[in-house]
Amino acid sequence: MESREDIGAELALLPxxxxxxxxxxxxxxxxxxxxDRFFLMLAVFIGIFSGLAVVCFRLAIDWSRxxxxxxxxxxxxxxxxxxxxxxxxxxxxxxxHVFPGARGSGVNQTKSALYIFNxxxxxxxxxxxxxxxxxxxxxxxxLGPEDPxxxxxxxxxxxxxxxxxxxxxxxxxxxxxxxxxxxAAAFNAPISAVLFVIEEVIGRWSAGILGSVVLSAISSxxxxxxxxxxxPLFRIPPITLARPSELIAYALLGLIGGIAxxxxxxxxxxxxxxxxxxxxxxQYFQPAAAGLIIGLIGYFGAxxxxxxxxxxxxxxxxxxxxxxxxxxxxxxxxxxxxxxxxSGTPGGMFAPTLFIGAMLGGAVRGAVGAAExxxxxxxxxxxxxxxxxxGMGVLFAGFLRxxxxxxxxxxxxxxxxxxxVPVIVANTVAYVLSRSLQPVPIFDxxxxxxxxxxxxxxxxxxxxxxxxxxxxxPIEGPVLNSTETVLEANQRIQPSPPGTNTFLVRLxxxxxxxxxxxxxxxxxxxxxxxxxxxxxxxxxxxPILHPDLPLDVALRYVNQTExxxxxxxADFGKLEGVISSDAVLSKYRQ
Amino acid sequence: MFPGTTRARLKSFLSRAPxxxxxxxxxxxxxxxxxxxxxxxxxxxxKALGRHLYEQGQAEYASxxxxxxxxxxxxxxxxxxxxxxxxxxxxxxxxxxxxxxxAKTYLMNxxxxxxxxGAVNLALGRLAAREGATSEAIHYYHNATYGIWDSxxxxxxxxxxxxxxxxxxxxxxxxxxxxxxxxxxxxxPADSELEMPIARMFDRAGDLERALSEYQSILRHDxxxxxxxxxxxxxxxxxxxxxxxxxxxxxxxxLDPQNMPLQQSLESARLILQADPFSRGLSDxxxxxRVRDAFNRAGQLLGECAKLHxxxxxxxxxxxxxxxxxxxxxxxxxxxxxxKLRQPSALAEPDTADSIMTLVFQIEEGTQNKCGPPTxxxxxxxxxxxxxxxxxx
Numbered sequence: 013m014e015s016r017e018d019i020g021a022e023l024a025l026l027p028x029x030x031x032x033x034x035x036x037x038x039x040x041x042x043x044x045x046x047x048d049r050f051f052l053m054l055a056v057f058i059g060i061f062s063g064l065a066v067v068c069f070r071l072a073i074d075w076s077r078x079x080x081x082x083x084x085x086x087x088x089x090x091x092x093x094x095x096x097x098x099x100x101x102x103x104x105x106x107x108x109h110v111f112p113g114a115r116g117s118g119v120n121q122t123k124s125a126l127y128i129f130n131x132x133x134x135x136x137x138x139x140x141x142x143x144x145x146x147x148x149x150x151x152x153x154x155l156g157p158e159d160p161x162x163x164x165x166x167x168x169x170x171x172x173x174x175x176x177x178x179x180x181x182x183x184x185x186x187x188x189x190x191x192x193x194x195x196a197a198a199f200n201a202p203i204s205a206v207l208f209v210i211e212e213v214i215g216r217w218s219a220g221i222l223g224s225v226v227l228s229a230i231s232s233x234x235x236x237x238x239x240x241x242x243x244p245l246f247r248i249p250p251i252t253l254a255r256p257s258e259l260i261a262y263a264l265l266g267l268i269g270g271i272a273x274x275x276x277x278x279x280x281x282x283x284x285x286x287x288x289x290x291x292x293x294x295q296y297f298q299p300a301a302a303g304l305i306i307g308l309i310g311y312f313g314a315x316x317x318x319x320x321x322x323x324x325x326x327x328x329x330x331x332x333x334x335x336x337x338x339x340x341x342x343x344x345x346x347x348x349x350x351x352x353x354x355s356g357t358p359g360g361m362f363a364p365t366l367f368i369g370a371m372l373g374g375a376v377r378g379a380v381g382a383a384e385x386x387x388x389x390x391x392x393x394x395x396x397x398x399x400x401x402x403g404m405g406v407l408f409a410g411f412l413r414x415x416x417x418x419x420x421x422x423x424x425x426x427x428x429x430x431x432x433v434p435v436i437v438a439n440t441v442a443y444v445l446s447r448s449l450q451p452v453p454i455f456d457x458x459x460x461x462x463x464x465x466x467x468x469x470x471x472x473x474x475x476x477x478x479x480x481x482x483x484x485x486p487i488e489g490p491v492l493n494s495t496e497t498v499l500e501a502n503q504r505i506q507p508s509p510p511g512t513n514t515f516l517v518r519l520x521x522x523x524x525x526x527x528x529x530x531x532x533x534x535x536x537x538x539x540x541x542x543x544x545x546x547x548x549x550x551x552x553x554x555p556i557l558h559p560d561l562p563l564d565v566a567l568r569y570v571n572q573t574e575x576x577x578x579x580x581x582a583d584f585g586k587l588e589g590v591i592s593s594d595a596v597l598s599k600y601r602q
Numbered sequence: 603m604f605p606g607t608t609r610a611r612l613k614s615f616l617s618r619a620p621x622x623x624x625x626x627x628x629x630x631x632x633x634x635x636x637x638x639x640x641x642x643x644x645x646x647x648x649k650a651l652g653r654h655l656y657e658q659g660q661a662e663y664a665s666x667x668x669x670x671x672x673x674x675x676x677x678x679x680x681x682x683x684x685x686x687x688x689x690x691x692x693x694x695x696x697x698x699x700x701x702x703x704x705a706k707t708y709l710m711n712x713x714x715x716x717x718x719x720g721a722v723n724l725a726l727g728r729l730a731a732r733e734g735a736t737s738e739a740i741h742y743y744h745n746a747t748y749g750i751w752d753s754x755x756x757x758x759x760x761x762x763x764x765x766x767x768x769x770x771x772x773x774x775x776x777x778x779x780x781x782x783x784x785x786x787x788x789x790x791p792a793d794s795e796l797e798m799p800i801a802r803m804f805d806r807a808g809d810l811e812r813a814l815s816e817y818q819s820i821l822r823h824d825x826x827x828x829x830x831x832x833x834x835x836x837x838x839x840x841x842x843x844x845x846x847x848x849x850x851x852x853x854x855x856x857l858d859p860q861n862m863p864l865q866q867s868l869e870s871a872r873l874i875l876q877a878d879p880f881s882r883g884l885s886d887x888x889x890x891x892r893v894r895d896a897f898n899r900a901g902q903l904l905g906e907c908a909k910l911h912x913x914x915x916x917x918x919x920x921x922x923x924x925x926x927x928x929x930x931x932x933x934x935x936x937x938x939x940x941x942k943l944r945q946p947s948a949l950a951e952p953d954t955a956d957s958i959m960t961l962v963f964q965i966e967e968g969t970q971n972k973c974g975p976p977t978x979x980x981x982x983x984x985x986x987x988x989x990x991x992x993x994x995x
Contacts, residue, residue, distance in 0.1 A: 050619055057626045064630075064637050071644050083651050084677035176622065235634075239641045243684070247711065323680045331707040 051182055052224055055189050058172060059228035062165035062193035063235025066157075069142055069164060070198075070240070073157055076150025077319060085315040092152065092310040092318065096303030099151035103144050103357060104296045111140025114358045118163025120459045122191045123213050123466050131170055131184035138167035144358040152318035153299075154306055154348035156363020158198040162213075165194020165232070185221050188213045189228045196229035197236040199362075200245060204421040205229045211414045212455055244425050246326045249397030251428045258394060262434040265376045265399060266406055266441025272342065272372055273410030273442060274449040276365075279350040281457045287354050288461075295356065302351035309344055316341055317348045320363035325370040325404075329397035335378020342371035361454075365411050366404045373403020394434070401426055405435045410442035413453035418443075480566055481559035483599040484578045484589035491587055492517045492527065494546030498535045501545045505529065514574045516554075517545060522584055523553035524577045559588050566596050652681030656688050663691065668699040686712065690721055697729050705729060720749030724762050731769045739769060740778070760786070764799060771806050779807045787816065794820045794827060801833055813837045817850075828857040832864050839871055842989030844878070847871045873982035879959060893955050894943060899979060900965040901940070904933050907973035925972065932965050963987035 080095040107115050114137060125133045145160035169190025173183045188209050196205030206222075206229050214221065287298055309317055316324040328338055349364035377399035401422055408418035422435045452460070459466045489508035492501045492515050505515055517525045527549060535541070535548050555569045557578045569576050570593035580586040615621060659674030675692035682688060689712055696705035706729055712722045727742035743766035751758040763786050770779035783803055790796045801816030817834035820827055835851030838844075851868040858864060875881065879892035908914070913926045939958055966983045970976065976984065 053619075053623060057623075057630065060630050061633070064633050067637055067641065071640060074648070075644065078651070083655060083681075084673060086673055177617070239637060247683070249707075249711065250714070323683070326683070327676075330704075330711060332704050 047179070047182065051178075051185075052227060054172070054176065054178075054186075055193075055224035055228040056231045058165070058169045058186070058190050059193040059196075059231025059233075060235055061168050061172070062161075062190055062228065063197045063232035065138070065142070065164050065168060066161045066194060066197035066232065067236055067239045069146060069157060069161060072142065072146035073149045073320070076146050077152075080147075080151045081318070085310070085318065087311060087313045087315055089311070089315075092315060093304065093307035096152045096307045096318075097300045099147050100153070100299035100303035100355075100357065101296070103148055104299050106140070106144055107299075107356060107358060108295060111136065111144060111358075113137035114140035114144045115356050116358065116458075117159035117353070117360045118166075119159050119212055119360075119455055120462070120464070120466070122163055122166040122187055123455075123459070124464055125166065125170065125187045126184060126213065127466050128464065130180050131173065131187045133163070133167040133170040133187060135167060135171040138164045138171070141167070141358060145360070148299075148352070148357045148359045149319050151303065152306055152310060152315075153303060153352040153357050153359055154317055154319070154321075154345060154364055155352050155357060155359020155361070156320045156366075157360060158195055158362035159360025160358065161194040161198035162191045162209075162360075163194065165190040165192070165197070165228075169193070169228075185224070188221060189224045192225040193228035193232035197232040199421070199425075200233060200236060200240075200242075201421060201424040202226070202229040202233045204417050204424050207420055208414055208417040211417055212412070244427065245322055246329055246401075246425065248401065248426045248428065249329055249395050251394070251398045251401070251426065251431050259434060259437050261376070261380050261394075262399075262402055262438040263441050264380065265373055265403060266410075266438035267445060268376055269369060269372055269403060269406030269438065270410045270442035270445030270449075272346065272368060273407055273446045276346045276350065276368065276407075276411050277446075277450055277454045277457070279346065280353055280454065281461070283350060283354040284458070285461050287356070298355040299352075299357040302355035302357060305351055306348045309348060314341060314344050317344045317367075321345070321367045322363065325367055325400065328370050328374045329400045331396050333374065335375045335382065338371045338375035338378065342368050342375060345371065361412070365407045368411075369404035369407030370400040371403070373399035373401065373406070376403070398431065398434070401431065402434050402438050406438045406442040409439035410446040411454060413443065413446065413455075415439060415443050478563040478599060479559065480557050480561045480563055480578055480591055481588075483563055483566070483595045484559065484591045485595060487516060487587060487590050488512045489515050491515070492545060494519045494525070494544065494549070496545055497542050498532060498545055498548060499541040501527070502532045502536055502541075505532065516575060516577055516587065516590065517549060518585055518587075519546060519553060524556060524579075525549045525551070525553055526573060526575055556584060557591060563596060563599060566591050570596055648681040652678040652685070652688070655681070656685075656691065659691060659695070663695050663698075668695040671695040672699060672701075686716070686719075690725065694725055697725065697732070702729060702733060716750075718745075718750050720746045720751040720755070720758055720762065723749050724758075724765070727762070727766070727769075736773055736775065740766065743769070760790075760796070764803075767803050767807075771803065776807050779803070780809050780812075783807060783809070783812070787812070792819070792823065794824050794830070798829065798833075801830070805833065805837060810837045810841050814841065814846075826857065828854050831857065832861070835864075835871070836867060839867055842985065844871050844874045844985070844989075848875055869978075870981065870985070873978055874985045877979060877982040878986050879955060889955065893958055896962045896983060897936075897939070897943060897958050899983070900962040901936050903969050903973065903980070904929060904936060904965060907969045908933070910973055928968055932961070932968055935961050936965065 080091070080099060082089065082091050085092075113121065113134060118141060121137070122133065125131055141160045141163050145155070145157065149155055149157060166187045167190065169186040170183070172190075173186040178186070191213050192205050192209040195208060196202040199205055206225050209225055210222075288295075290298070306318060324341070327333065328341075333341070345364055345368050349361065349368075352359060353361060374396045377394065377396045404425075405418045405422040408421055409415050412418070418439050419432070419435050423429060423432060453468065456466070456468045489512045490504045492504065494517055496504075501515075505512075508515075513530075514526050514528050517527050519525060527545070531548070535543070540548060554573055554575075554577060557566055557569065557576055558581050559578055560581075566576065570591060575590045575592055577587055578589045578591055580588055616625075655674045655678035659671040659678060662668075662674060663671035672692060672695045675688055675695055678688045679685065679692060689708055693705045693708035693712065696702075696708065706726075709722060709726050709729060712719070713726060716722060723742045723745035727739050727746055730736075730739035730742055743762055746762035747759050747766070749759075749762075763782065767779050767782045767786065770776075770782060783800060787797075787800045787804075790800065797816050797820050801813050801820065804810070804813035804816055814834055814837040817830045817837060820830040821834065824830065831850045831854035835847050835849075835854055838847035838850060841847075848868065848871040851864060851871055855861070855864050855868050877892060877896060879889045879896065884892070908929055911926065911929070913929050939961060942954055943958070962983060963986070966976075966980055966987060970980075970984060
């Protein structure tokens with residue numbers, strides 16, 4: 013993970029005249045293209061370039077793996093120990109001295125770019141991430157290519173945006189656009205990528221950027237499919253849910269997956285700050301130490317935990333391992349990924365998360381089947397592949413805490429919507445359990461460890477949003493009509509409490525104004541007693557609000573007038589209450 | 603390099619949206635071409651690597667090392683994961699190394715992709731046969747028989763059918779095996795290479811008639827085929843067609859004089875023929891002599907058997923068990939017929955000879971396995987009892 017200082021150092025490279033030139037740019041482009049259209053077109057190109065970069069990245073990983081570990085991953089091969097150790101030593105030097113921005117997964121760095129550095133991610137980071145992550149994964153570190161792809165995409169987008177001299181606001185938004193493109197290309201799943209970027213990178217729903225994010229994700233996936241084919245990451249076996257009672261087994265998977273997610277997250281958040289607190293010289297050897305342990309795991313019988321492990325997920329989905337072996341692989345993968353990630357080796361956590369989930373899913377299927385739990389009425393019709401697939405979603409929901417992405421990811425990867433009920437059941441169990449045992453999500457914990465406070469979708473979900481209905485109060489005194497005379501209005505306000513000075517006037521055919529005691533009295537004194545109330549009121553009508561609007565909307569209006577009418581959305585003439593600046597402030601003070 | 607105004611104009615020109623997108627488009631096309639070249643080269647390398655690993659696996663599989671072959675096939679699949687042949691080879695290796703569930707999963711995946719593929723169905727049939735799932739095995743073997751094969755379809759289909767029949771014979775499902783054999787034999791060309799296994803399988807299935815017919819079919823265009831001669835002789839012997847058996851066995855024994863079982867079968871056939879008084883072309887004297895010899899042997903057998911079991915023919919009322927009673931009854935019949943044998947004119951009547959031989963066959967059958975080991979002559983008479991007209995068939 014890149015620290016605030018690392019990013020700050022690179023921020024100095026941002027052209028000083030960027031914002032000034034952006035003004036100039038807006039003018040030039042405004043003759044032919046509106047900036048939003050320009051931005052959408054740019055999103056397509058970002059998708060294309062990110063797709064091309066991810067294709068090259070995947071080739072680089074495959075190539076480095078063949079070159080470093082050999083074409084066949086078999087135990088008792090010394091390469092499995094030597095390659096990770098030597099490559100890790102090189103990686104440590106590169107990450108510490110050449111590409112400090114390449115450290116970590118890349119998700120939080122992209123988020124930091126969006127919220128702290130105005131969308132600025134140095135191009136050097138893309139190059140560094142490409143090289144170091146390809147080498148790390150190829151050498152057997154238990155990390156995945158998705159998060160680095162996300163960061164590479166974001167970095168390319170940022171570099172392209174800077175070349176275009178875009179406004180700061182647009183430049184800021186380019187990072188998630190590139191991130192979605194990179195992730196979509198890596199996953200071959202555009203919907204999941206868009207959702208993940210919204211859930212984890214942007215951290216809030218923003219309709220303004222959605223179009224660009226979707227366009228870039230789609231175009232990058234088209235590019236990747238052009239080159240690497242449209243087949244999904246895994247060969248999906250037939251999916252069946254014969255009886256609803258089997259959902260109990262899926263809930264059990266959610267439970268076990270939730271616990272595994274918490275162990276995984278706790279492991280990472282416990283070791284990471286401790287490793288980083290160790291003397292600087294030890295940073296050169298931490299990746300090598302992690303590589304050595306992972307190499308030994310591979311050497312002594314479990315080479316499946318090395319690298320991203322997609323081919324082994326595929327094998328697990330097709331009953332190629334016993335359930336005991338699947339359980340062991342899940343445990344070893346948690347250990348290996350914790351070591352790889354906390355040692356500062358560049359690479360992502362998506363693939364390991366999916367790996368652990370797939371293995372756990374398969375293991376639960378095998379164990380429940382072996383225990384013949386169908387005696388209690390739970391008949392297991394689902395194949396190991398189905399459980400492995402659901403398991404992937406479970407870990408995604410429990411560990412990465414991206415519940416929407418977790419559901420859509422499984423659907424998109426499998427192309428099978430009949431799996432949705434087991435996925436939702438298992439994911440919900442895992443998500444709820446993980447949240448209760450570890451309230452702060454892993455990406456937020458990592459950013460806090462780096463001294464950053466970035467917005468979080470989960471926190472946003474937790475927030476109790478104040479609405480106008482929480483601060484509004486009933487009207488005191490009568491509601492006047494613009495058609496009645498000044499005399500009648502004056503008579504009607506007489507019974508009102510002495511402190512009530514301002515009264516609302518309902519206009520015909522629509523709208524609201526206000527009038528004070530003083531104005532009415534003055535009109536009577538001027539001999540306007542028989543005039544319509546509407547004719548003596550000057551100025552524009554009052555703004556109106558609705559009860560369900562967020563309270564901060566009221567802040568824009570309460571300073572313009574003493575009372576703002578809160579009316580029904582169905583009938584603007586029907587007054588639900590009034591809101592004043594005092595009421596808003598007192599509500600916030602609570 | 604450029605004067606100030608030109609530079610400003612160029613900058614202004616380059617900042618126009620159409621120009622920017624044209625530059626981006628051209629860059630994208632160039633990048634596309636470069637990546638395309640890179641991907642093509644890499645894929646070729648991967649394919650070559652996959653092929654190399656596959657061939658290595660094939661060699662290991664051929665040298666009965668399915669465990670090592672599995673690793674290579676799996677590695678080959680990582681470089682070309684949808685290759686049907688690699689998957690099929692992996693499934694076969696898994697099956698042969700006893701990892702049946704894994705093999706089945708792989709094969710079922712392949713079957714779902716190509717349910718009409720002969721090789722996949724054959725592999726599934728073998729797997730089901732190994733698991734003892736007979737109906738499943740028959741289903742897949744049948745699919746293989748009628749399935750699609752990449753090359754030499756006829757040969758593959760025929761071999762699958764042969765394999766199915768062999769499996770049914772091993773399972774002792776003889777009626778099903780016979781049914782398959784009849785279908786197969788009807789579709790085969792006249793080729794001794796194909797008819798021979800069919801004949802043997804008919805033999806194993808207990809359909810001796812069709813087995814003999816197949817052997818004879820072979821002999822029609824290959825008269826000196828020792829295997830077919832021996833097979834035909836044995837089948838005829840079991841069908842109690844002793845004349846035919848002696849003919850084929852005799853010719854086979856000439857071609858293969860060292861074959862002891864063949865010699866023994868021939869000897870049996872000859873003994874039967876020599877003991878048979880009903881053969882056509884025998885002189886009266888010879889026929890009478892054979893009848894007398896058989897009758898005397900039957901009397902001798904009764905005496906030996908009575909002695910062995912302590913049965914007294916004099917004190918016939920004392921006996922309690924049925925075997926002794928049968929012996930006494932047979933002895934009485936034998937004694938009743940004995941005077942007729944002394945009259946040459948009586949033997950000239952066919953009825954007398956028939957009734958004598960019937961009694962001889964009854965005595966041989968009644969004392970079989972109860973009065974010590976039968977002599978070669980007894981065995982011959984017992985065989986003759988099964989088909990008294992066998993010498994002329």
